[in-house]
Amino acid sequence: MKIVSLCHVILAVYAIYVGWEIYIRNNVQLFKSRKSDQQENRLTKSVSKHTELQKQTFTPMKMLTKLIKxxxxxxxxxxxxxxxxxxxxxGSFSAPQKDWKPKLAQESFYVDFNHIASINRIMWYGGIGDGDFQIEQSSDTIQWKPVTTISLNGGTIFQWKQSTVSFSAQFVKITVVKPGASLYELAFMSDLQKEPVFITKQIPLNMGNDSMAQAQNLFNEPGTVPHQPSFMNSMYFDEIYQARTAFEHLHSMEPYETTHPPLGxxxxxxxxxxxxxxxxxxxxxxxxxxxxxxxxxxxxxxxxxxxxxxxxxxxxxxxxxxxxxxxxxxxxxxxxxxxxxxxxxxxxxxxxxxxxxxxxxxxxxxxxxxxxxxxxxxxxxxxxxxxxxxxxxxxxxxxxxxxxxxxxxxxxxxxxxxxxxxxxxxxxxxxxxxxxxxxxxxxxxxxxxxxxxxxxxxxxxxxxxxFLRVPGPGHDLSxxxxxxxFMYNYHxxxxxxxxxxxxxxxxxxxxxxxxxxxxxxxxxxxxxxxxxxxxxxxxxxxxxxxxxxxxxxxxxxxxxxxxxxxxxxxxxxxxxxxxxxxxxxxxxxxxxxxxxxxxxxxxxxxxxxxxxxxxxxxxxxxxxxxxxxxxxxxxxxxxxxxxxxxxxxxxxxxxxx
Incomplete structure (x- = not known):
């Protein structure tokens, strides 16, 4: 209270001083100009300082950014x-481009090597869609023995896959167990040679001529078959989502990956x-x-x-x-x-x-x-x-x-x-x-x-x-x-x-x-x-x-x-x-x-x-x-x-x- 009272006394004395200058001595202009001059000087210095700081900070930097030799x-x-x-x-420039996409289960055909071949590996390259294919082998086309089943899904898309097998036969049969998948290439490999075993004939068993003609695509690009599957010839990690969707955008297909905007x-x-x-x-x-x-x-x-x-x-x-x-x-x-x-x-x-x-x-x-x-x-x-x-x-x-x-x-x-x-x-x-x-x-x-x-x-x-170019309903602004x-909820x-x-x-x-x-x-x-x-x-x-x-x-x-x-x-x-x-x-x-x-x-x-x-x-x-x-x-x-x-x-x- 003593400090506050002292401040009040000082302010009262100052008020008397101001009143004396204004009302007794009529020094209004002198009093105002002194205060205004100080304010103007401060403002002028402030603006000058602000402008000078800008010049020091930005002008030299701007001058130095010109590219030289x-x-x-x-x-x-x-x-x-x-x-x-x-x-x-x-990555490789080479990959199979023509596929076979059967529509019916139990479609089948067999291939003829024209000799007894020793098969150690089966390699295949799948595309869009889910499906299963059964592989069987025979030496007389009468008795067939199961070898393996090829399964295709979203996780195997545009990738070379292989199964290790061991059999010797002249004939191999391919049967559609579950239709819906695109199969681009199929290769039967022997350790005795680097190239796929040559196929002389494809004989239909339970399929129409049109489907059989398309099935011939499985063996028409043997030059694309790599020695081993690797990242050089196959998709890996999230490429199976985003590179696949890029392919679908290019061909006006329904996009698979929709958790991100399309431009990428x-x-x-x-x-x-x-x-x-x-x-x-x-x-x-x-x-x-x-x-x-x-x-x-x-x-x-x-x-x-x-x-x-x-x-x-x-x-x-x-x-x-x-x-x-x-x-x-x-x-x-x-x-x-x-x-x-x-x-x-x-x-x-x-x-x-x-x-x-x-x-x-x-x-x-x-x-x-x-x-x-x-x-x-x-x-x-x-x-x-x-x-x-x-x-x-x-x-x-x-x-x-x-x-x-x-x-x-x-x-x-x-x-x-x-x-x-x-x-x-x-x-x-x-x-x-x-x-x-x-x-x-x-x-x-x-x-x-x-x-x-x-x-x-x-x-x-x-x-x-x-996306708007994809045929069919559901491809509009709504x-x-x-x-x-969907994207917001997903993330x-x-x-x-x-x-x-x-x-x-x-x-x-x-x-x-x-x-x-x-x-x-x-x-x-x-x-x-x-x-x-x-x-x-x-x-x-x-x-x-x-x-x-x-x-x-x-x-x-x-x-x-x-x-x-x-x-x-x-x-x-x-x-x-x-x-x-x-x-x-x-x-x-x-x-x-x-x-x-x-x-x-x-x-x-x-x-x-x-x-x-x-x-x-x-x-x-x-x-x-x-x-x-x-x-x-x-x-x-x-x-x-x-x-x-x-x-x-x-x-x-x-x-x-």
Missing amino acids: KDKTAMTVLTLLYAAIALYQL KVLISMGIAMFGMNPFGWRIVGTLFGIAMIPLMYLFAKKLFGKSEYGFIAAFLLASDFMHFTQTRIATIDVYGVFFIMMMYYFMYKYYVLSLSRAPLKTALISLSLSGLFFGIGAACKWIDLYAGAGLAVILGLVLYEKYKEYRHTTLLLTTQAKHKSNTSAIRQTQTLAHSFPPLLWKTICTAFVMFALVPVVIYTLSYIP AILSFQK SHLVATHPFASSWWEWPIIRKPIWYYGQVSLSPDQVSSIVAMGNPAIWRPGILAVFAAFYICVKMKEKWMMVVLIGLAAEYVPWVGVPRLTFIYHFFATVPFMILCITYVIKYAHEHLKLRAKWIYIYLGTVLLMFIMFYPVLSGAVINKNYVSHFLKWSSSWTFF
Whole structure:
């Protein structure tokens, strides 16, 4: 109470002083101008400081982002080297193209080898549909002995399968037990020769001429029969869903996989249209997108950090990351979602810099529009791009908030200048700044609404054109709306288990990689595997780099880096609350932002902490060494099992065979 009373006394004395100055000495103007001058000086300094900070932060960065000859050379060489590695043994160009799809059970025919043949293996290549075929053998076409039953379903689609058998016979009978499956090729193999045993005749037993004519397709492409089934000639992992659906989109068939939007599968179908329904055809487009991510990362990092060296470091890290390599060589849709996330953030960063460096509004809005365009394309590929869109909204909000602060400062300054009849040119300059905000705000909001709402809806709807072309009822706009509800319910209520499932906190530490493929037809001391995981030299240091990047960003007041950090949070944080089954490949969209954080920390350490270049080279060399060491289990190469067990299996939770 004593302190409060003292404050009251001081205020009372000050009130008497003010009253004396105003009413006795008539010093109203002097009193007001003194206060207003101080306010005007503070506002002027504030606006000047704000403008100067923008110039220091954005103008030099913008000037340094122009590509020079060194950039083009480094970017081209790195991209070509990566492309050579990514395209090597991507998949076979050859696969059976003509099938037999019987409609009736008990249809049968037999083949004649024209001699007694020793059969050790039966190989077949199945297509769409479920069905069973019984195989029998005979030496006289009178007594038939069962050999095996071939079963086809969604899990065996577009894959070479084989059964180990042992019999000698001149005749083999094929009987339809359960119709409905497409069988493309059938081969009887003998260890005495590499090629399938030659068939001289096909004799119908219980089938019409038309069906028999189609059944001849089973043996008309012997050149496509591989020595052993492998990833090179067959689908693996989720290719059986997404590459299959791409084939169905291409031929206006009912799509099998409807838990994701169609555009990613439409992009896969472009490769099938160009190269045929074979492993290379259904994988090539995704791999090309993966290759394109290398120069894109270079450009993004160069624009962020202003120097060619940092552009190369970021692109090199992405090219050496295991997840990027594996996910872009398999015919699934993740690569398209991640590519378009990188594109939308690249252009959003351009908009961020242009807006805060007083570039023409039209130029800034072009970058904003391109960001929205790629957001729409990405969302039509996979819903993870919707998470990225939330981050873009935050960045746009930050830009408008910065503009609003500038508007507020200039409005106050304008009011003060007008009251005291400041210099006319200064008033006009301030008026220009103040009056520019309202139209800027409305033009930006309108552009954002069109490019981030209307255009994506149009793109998303157009991506369903292959579905709308499917003959028959149930392929209209109302069905498209039903699909959206189905997709949401599927992903939000999925209850399932999987031996390679992992939670969000396990991904950065690479606790449980996911085993995509393992070849079974190898000698016991050999292994051929494809595993999705991260490069330990990138992911594990990347955890610390993210926190360090946030600290440095705040300390150095480099607001532009918030674009990267917001992008990372938008793609990773939502998974914390996802209750459904998740896998390590869901971290794929976060990896490019984590790599940019690593590059940012390297930049800070080199420029401010005087980190010597040799330590950066040592780190990059370690990253490359890790890629070379693990390359066999990322690419499906056949290697000695002891190498995998002793050098690559760092944890009991890592499965490679």
